[in-house]
Amino acid sequence: MARRLAVLSLLFTLSLPIFAADKLIALTFDDGPRPYVLYGTPDAPGLFSVLDKQNVKATFFVMGWRLTPKTWGDHRYETNIGITCIDAAKEALKRGHEIEDHTYSHVELKTAERKKGEGWVIGDVEQGAKVIQAVTGSKPQYVRPPDWILPDDARRDLEHRGFRILTISSENPIQLRDINSLDYLCAGKAPKNCPKPSLTSSVLKQIEAREKHGISNHILAFHELTTTTAMMPDLISQLKSRGYRFVTLKEYMAAVSSKTTEQNVGK
Numbered sequence: 001m002a003r004r005l006a007v008l009s010l011l012f013t014l015s016l017p018i019f020a021a022d023k024l025i026a027l028t029f030d031d032g033p034r035p036y037v038l039y040g041t042p043d044a045p046g047l048f049s050v051l052d053k054q055n056v057k058a059t060f061f062v063m064g065w066r067l068t069p070k071t072w073g074d075h076r077y078e079t080n081i082g083i084t085c086i087d088a089a090k091e092a093l094k095r096g097h098e099i100e101d102h103t104y105s106h107v108e109l110k111t112a113e114r115k116k117g118e119g120w121v122i123g124d125v126e127q128g129a130k131v132i133q134a135v136t137g138s139k140p141q142y143v144r145p146p147d148w149i150l151p152d153d154a155r156r157d158l159e160h161r162g163f164r165i166l167t168i169s170s171e172n173p174i175q176l177r178d179i180n181s182l183d184y185l186c187a188g189k190a191p192k193n194c195p196k197p198s199l200t201s202s203v204l205k206q207i208e209a210r211e212k213h214g215i216s217n218h219i220l221a222f223h224e225l226t227t228t229t230a231m232m233p234d235l236i237s238q239l240k241s242r243g244y245r246f247v248t249l250k251e252y253m254a255a256v257s258s259k260t261t262e263q264n265v266g267k
């Protein structure tokens with residue numbers, strides 16, 4: 001019995017790095033920092049503790065305007081728990097998460113460019129980067145434009161400035177394309193359009209569809225929402241049981257970009 005256990009544990013040890021190298025998830029959350037979601041409220045667990053319990057490090061695409069002094073969130077919709085967004089961002093870093101750029105104002109950039117010009121769009125991304133840098137000490141590398149909408153000229157200019165743009169477009173190899181979880185459809189008290197039978201199963205279905213193309217690395221795009229926080233323990237457990245390892249976006253890109261070949265383009 002002891003010998004069998006030893007063999008099993010040896011096999012487990014040997015196989016783990018193989019799984020770990022092959023199946024990666026970058027879990028990302030947009031639109032924060034929202035202190036009431038991250039720390040939780042008496043009625044709802046916080047995303048920080050949910051991620052800690054699963055030992056998962058995530059990446060937060062934040063709205064720059066929140067990272068200004070004395071900002072506790074959007075007072076129309078969000079519970080003020082007495083913690084500023086800046087302090088929530090610092091706490092995210094302390095817990096090993098990453099912070100990236102979701103623009104400063106979070107307006108839709110195609111319309112903004114038409115009304116205010118390309119320079120304004122670049123400025124909105126750079127302003128987001130600046131307030132993030134003031135908190136993290138380093139310039140963010142990744143930008144996810146609101147609703148993934150970004151005019152082509154602005155995309156090129158941002159890439160020249162060193163940003164990498166997150167996208168759902170088929171221009172990117174499939175491993176470097178976000179999976180849109182559609183979690184915002186499940187927010188609120190009586191969401192009508194939340195995927196059936198559940199958000200978890202619909203995300204898993206999207207992953208399975210990619211696996212059929214031989215893709216076993218995925219960037220999952222969620223939002224800082226209490227409803228999303230509530231489904232995370234189940235989703236994370238299910239993905240772990242399928243052999244996935246959770247990494248930050250930087251770790252994901254370092255591992256996946258180098259392996260991604262031209263043949264994935266257009267899949």
Ligand SMILES: [Zn+2]
Nearest residue numbers: 030031146147
């Ligand atoms: Zn957003």
